[in-house]
Amino acid sequence: MSDRKTAVVVCPGRGTYNKAELGYLARHFPDAALLAAFDAQRAAAGQDTLTALDGAERFSLARHTRGDNASGLIYAATLGDFLAIDGERIEVVAVTGNSMGWYSALACAGATSPEDGFTIANTMGTLMQEALIGGQLVHPFLGDDWRPDPARKAQLLAIVEGIDARPGHVLALSIDLGGMLVLAGNAAGLDAFESAVEPVDGRFPMRLGNHAAFHTELQEPVAERGREALGTHLFGQPALPMIDGRGAIWWPGATDTAALRDYTLGHQVTRPYEFTRAITVAAREFAPDLFVVTGPGTTLGGAVAQSLVLADWRGMGDKAAFKALQARDPLLISMGLAEQRPLATGQ
Missing domain, CATH: 3.40.366.10 (Malonyl-Coenzyme A Acyl Carrier Protein, domain 2)
Structure with a gap:
């Protein structure tokens, strides 16, 4: 065998x-x-x-x-x-x-x-x-135990949708990456998300250097x-x-x-x-x-x-x-x- x-x-x-x-x-x-x-x-x-x-x-x-x-x-x-x-x-x-x-x-x-x-x-x-064009950041929606938390994910995506609806702001889901959401948009959109969420582990939301707004209409x-x-x-x-x-x-x-x-x-x-x-x-x-x-x-x-x-x-x-x-x-x-x-x- x-x-x-x-x-x-x-x-x-x-x-x-x-x-x-x-x-x-x-x-x-x-x-x-x-x-x-x-x-x-x-x-x-x-x-x-x-x-x-x-x-x-x-x-x-x-x-x-x-x-x-x-x-x-x-x-x-x-x-x-x-x-x-x-x-x-x-x-x-x-x-x-x-x-x-x-x-x-x-x-x-x-x-x-x-x-x-x-x-x-x-x-x-x-x-x-x-x-x-644009940039990316990453933010987790799972806790340290990795237990599925669809409500938390939906809450974060609702924040993204609300920011994207503002004049002069572009923000969207870039990659659904396991327990992380990779978001992409213009500077105004990324700044707004960073202001809207509580920091996690002193690291997130984390900007990704030399990354553009991949996987978006931008x-x-x-x-x-x-x-x-x-x-x-x-x-x-x-x-x-x-x-x-x-x-x-x-x-x-x-x-x-x-x-x-x-x-x-x-x-x-x-x-x-x-x-x-x-x-x-x-x-x-x-x-x-x-x-x-x-x-x-x-x-x-x-x-x-x-x-x-x-x-x-x-x-x-x-x-x-x-x-x-x-x-x-x-x-x-x-x-x-x-x-x-x-x-x-x-x-």
Whole structure:
């Protein structure tokens, strides 16, 4: 009897390549020729190569978290980790991602080539940085025990709706991220929300540096430029099912590639990204043994775990239940954690 486990792979988005991740590609990327191809694309565009950014002597918030740099670094780190998964131990049955992680998911699932996926991620990150429309903040609606609290979530979203209705204010849900709400809007909208809610843990609401108003209608100019720059030829049939930011599944052999491009460069850019729903659909439709979160970073694992609690997956109703199950038979592997990485790579 085989002990090979099934897994849904989850690709992280912006904000996951930070100081601790400096050198991540040098440590983990498994294909020197492919990394050189990514570097060649960036050099041809007059951009710093990933090798230079990843190999910098020290991490720079201003340099490494810019959209035109962060997107390429995160995409490459994610794809490298996906390629490093030990196929004899783990059978990947589906792929999903958070926000920018959708571009990585396309490549991991085979809907784009690695090089074309890089073109998409790097182009969209660059366009976002050039426009830099609006901003983002994050605020929790779950308590420390992760017990579902739909009333608190509804209360916060009502505040968002009220602020957005004010003249000169723009504010909307950007990402439904486990126990967190990522909100996006213009300066007036973000300021108003910060004034309207009680601070939590001395950290929230937290502004996200070098982030634009992703997944809102403010990004329509960026989406339009992306559609001008990125043709349908970049997109193909996936080899693995993909769960998008609506919770919709794109199936191998049944994907309309023009529709895939339209979603990727349309709805995915300008409408809320429902990450919690994506994880819920992944759990219920594919019933994997594992959720494998690729690097870089380690922050997305918490959102995956919270999403599973919110979905009542395997009867988990709170943080304690998740931790007990995780301790007994791990269901979540974060490849950005040195102690968990060997569970995915076998090394």
